[in-house]
Amino acid sequence: MLGSMRYAVKTPLPNGLDELLTHARPAEGAPPNILRVLHAIHDVCGYIDPRFIPAIAQSQGVTEADVAGVLSYYPSLNTQPSGRHRIQVCLGESCLANRCDRVVAAIQSQLGIELGQTTSDSRFTLEPVACVGNCAVSPSVRIDGELHGRVRPSDVAGFLDRYR
Amino acid sequence: MSGVRLYLSNDTSSCAAGAERLAEAWRQRSDVELVRTSSRGAFYLEPMVERDSPEGRLAWCHVTAEDLPKILAGDGGIPISTIPFLSKQTRHTFVSFGVTEPLSLEAYQAQGGLAGLRNARQGSPSAIIQEIKTSRLRGRGGAAFPVWKKWDVAATAQADRKYVVANADEGDAGTYCDRMIMEGDPFRLIEGMLICAMAIGAGAGYIYCRQEYPAATACLRAAIRAAGKAGWLESDGQPFTIEVVSGAGSYVCGEETALLESLEGKRGVVRARPPHPAQSGLYGRPTIVSNVLTFATIPNILARGGAWHASLGTEGSCGTIALQLGGRVKQPGLIEIPFGLTLREVLDQFGQGMADGARLKAVQVGGPLGSLFTDAQLDIPICFDAFAQADAILGHGGIVVFDDQTDMLELSRHLMAFVADESCGKCVPCRIGSLRAREILDAIQRGQATEADLSLLTELGDTMKATSLCGLGGRAPYPVLSALEHFPVEFRSRLRS
Ligand SMILES: Cc1cc2nc3c(=O)[nH]c(=O)nc-3n(C[C@H](O)[C@H](O)[C@H](O)COP(=O)(O)O)c2cc1C
Numbered sequence: 001m002l003g004s005m006r007y008a009v010k011t012p013l014p015n016g017l018d019e020l021l022t023h024a025r026p027a028e029g030a031p032p033n034i035l036r037v038l039h040a041i042h043d044v045c046g047y048i049d050p051r052f053i054p055a056i057a058q059s060q061g062v063t064e065a066d067v068a069g070v071l072s073y074y075p076s077l078n079t080q081p082s083g084r085h086r087i088q089v090c091l092g093e094s095c096l097a098n099r100c101d102r103v104v105a106a107i108q109s110q111l112g113i114e115l116g117q118t119t120s121d122s123r124f125t126l127e128p129v130a131c132v133g134n135c136a137v138s139p140s141v142r143i144d145g146e147l148h149g150r151v152r153p154s155d156v157a158g159f160l161d162r163y164r
Numbered sequence: 165m166s167g168v169r170l171y172l173s174n175d176t177s178s179c180a181a182g183a184e185r186l187a188e189a190w191r192q193r194s195d196v197e198l199v200r201t202s203s204r205g206a207f208y209l210e211p212m213v214e215r216d217s218p219e220g221r222l223a224w225c226h227v228t229a230e231d232l233p234k235i236l237a238g239d240g241g242i243p244i245s246t247i248p249f250l251s252k253q254t255r256h257t258f259v260s261f262g263v264t265e266p267l268s269l270e271a272y273q274a275q276g277g278l279a280g281l282r283n284a285r286q287g288s289p290s291a292i293i294q295e296i297k298t299s300r301l302r303g304r305g306g307a308a309f310p311v312w313k314k315w316d317v318a319a320t321a322q323a324d325r326k327y328v329v330a331n332a333d334e335g336d337a338g339t340y341c342d343r344m345i346m347e348g349d350p351f352r353l354i355e356g357m358l359i360c361a362m363a364i365g366a367g368a369g370y371i372y373c374r375q376e377y378p379a380a381t382a383c384l385r386a387a388i389r390a391a392g393k394a395g396w397l398e399s400d401g402q403p404f405t406i407e408v409v410s411g412a413g414s415y416v417c418g419e420e421t422a423l424l425e426s427l428e429g430k431r432g433v434v435r436a437r438p439p440h441p442a443q444s445g446l447y448g449r450p451t452i453v454s455n456v457l458t459f460a461t462i463p464n465i466l467a468r469g470g471a472w473h474a475s476l477g478t479e480g481s482c483g484t485i486a487l488q489l490g491g492r493v494k495q496p497g498l499i500e501i502p503f504g505l506t507l508r509e510v511l512d513q514f515g516q517g518m519a520d521g522a523r524l525k526a527v528q529v530g531g532p533l534g535s536l537f538t539d540a541q542l543d544i545p546i547c548f549d550a551f552a553q554a555d556a557i558l559g560h561g562g563i564v565v566f567d568d569q570t571d572m573l574e575l576s577r578h579l580m581a582f583v584a585d586e587s588c589g590k591c592v593p594c595r596i597g598s599l600r601a602r603e604i605l606d607a608i609q610r611g612q613a614t615e616a617d618l619s620l621l622t623e624l625g626d627t628m629k630a631t632s633l634c635g636l637g638g639r640a641p642y643p644v645l646s647a648l649e650h651f652p653v654e655f656r657s658r659l660r661s
């Protein structure tokens with residue numbers, strides 16, 4: 001009981017998250033599911049603040065180490081906020097064969113950042129991804145929800161202009 | 165609506181190629197009735213627009229919004245039946261692709277959907293399993309294990325609960341047929357899972373879908389709701405629930421035991437086997453984990469009989485294979501054909517050779533863990549046995565063609581770095597071996613490696629093959645060692661003398 005109060009004080013949860021965690025509590029006798037909760041938080045916040053770990057652990061009845069272990073294991077769970085727009089460039093083999101390296105280079109020089117970085121104005125985050133199943137019209141670039149196929153380096157400037 | 169009915173694919177790749185832009189441009193027009201279908205899989209022709217005619221559907225290819233008057237006038241369309249890429253295929257699992265609306269229950273049934281399930285309901289669980297045994301169907305996720313054997317183990321196991329899990333992780337770069345099924349014909353997957361549930365006595369199913377497939381996830385959820393409303397989701401008089409669960413970007417979570425760990429919400433780490441999932445899987449209960457395409461193949465088998473399926477293909481590889489062609493070929497796309505054509509025949513007849521100006525250097529079959537083939541090796545028949553004999557894999561049917569501008573050392577380093585990143589860390593050969601192998605390849609690129617490092621690379625590869633816990637470490641050395649074997653100069657010329 002004392003533990004739960006301490007966590008509640010130690011972890012200021014943004015609006016709605018405490019409710020989410022209450023809902024995510026496993027039913028009597030049901031197993032916990034850490035990844036499911038992490039997904040739910042990620043969907044709401046766009047990333048998972050590691051300071052939430054104790055509250056997540058408590059909601060699932062597991063240790064903080066368990067939560068941290070799952071959080072660090074999965075590549076797509078971010079622990080930091082990303083830019084307003086997420087650019088994912090596919091580095092899968094079909095895209096490689098179709099010269100995605102040139103597309104990556106064009107984006108990098110346009111934005112002045114490397115893969116894995118965010119622009120200083122927080123407008124774009126550039127991430128690699130391994131195949132989005134768009135291999136037949138590769139190279140593939142996904143910006144937020146929108147997937148672009150057969151992307152040429154010369155297309156890049158035009159694409160980026162559309163995202164403010 | 166009185167407009168001309170035009171069919172336009174809603175598939176992710178069709179949209180990425182421009183179909184969505186057409187839909188936006190034409191949506192408001194009163195002279196057009198737009199029907200969003202699945203894709204034929206002839207992606208090199210997308211965006212493609214079709215309309216009805218007395219000779220069947222006519223197609224307009226590489227369409228731009230300005231082509232609309234031409235299409236409405238009926239000018240220049242070609243009959244679908246005259247497109248060799250499509251007419252040379254034998255479509256069974258992908259028969260409705262490009263024809264139907266993915267979420268229409270009526271269209272699914274009009275195309276023969278649910279016939280398999282009805283037949284299954286008339287027989288006993290053991291009769292279903294016998295039919296699958298007769299069909300000689302082998303799993304399509306990579307390991308090519310006989311499907312009936314797994315089902316038989318799970319059916320005879322005693323347990324309070326059993327599960328059916330569709331492996332929709334489709335992690336191999338160069339593959340997209342599971343995505344097409346989930347987006348384009350989701351009821352076929354659901355029907356296959358239902359038949360499996362009846363055969364083994366399962367009450368719940370999960371579809372573990374990779375996060376990179378948001379459209380597939382949404383489509384599946386809508387299809388499950390629709391199937392539930394229509395009263396389809398029951399097995400043996402009991403409700404059968406299906407839930408879609410998202411992955412989180414981990415390749416090794418496609419391995420069936422890592423997938424189960426991930427479904428339980430844990431780190432996706434590979435489990436030691438035995439026990440196999442069919443004996444002890446999700447939450448320790450008997451579980452069938454099968455690939456999406458495997459489940460989607462089941463309805464036809466129950467509808468048309470196991471013997472029908474066994475009559476297609478080759479002796480050891482029955483039925484059809486869904487090949488997914490990508491890379492530097494002229495005509496990339498989905499190809500469903502009976503097993504048995506050679507790799508060269510597929511590349512020539514369907515791929516129509518290399519993209520303009522490109523020359524073939526190597527072909528990778530079976531994803532990032534698949535072996536590389538040179539031009540001289542392309543006469544290998546596409547079937548499980550011939551590939552096993554060649555120390556290669558068909559995997560999930562991905563074929564990626566590389567041209568002569570490809571740096572094989574860089575490709576090898578890329579593939580090994582991928583494995584090093586994705587290793588779950590449970591076994592030492594994979595975790596350490598892949599990292600050391602990547603380091604050696606890095607050193608060769610920097611001009612700092614010696615002949616001794618090349619020997620070490622081969623030795624590491626042999627250890628990984630022999631002692632890794634799962635196929636990730638076990639297969640990782642193959643593409644690299646096959647590159648070294650076929651293109652030795654590209655490695656050796658960069659050694660320190
Ligand atoms: C590293 C690794 C990744 C795998 N990825 C997938 C995958 O993405 N999809 C899949 O169906 N099978 C994958 N498999 C194979 C599965 O372990 C398993 O054999 C398969 O899901 C069984 O289904 P099937 O009998 O229908 O082939 C993978 C295996 C390994 C070793």
Ligand code: FES
Nearest residue numbers: 090092095134135
């Ligand atoms: S390899 Fe890039 S989409 Fe498949």
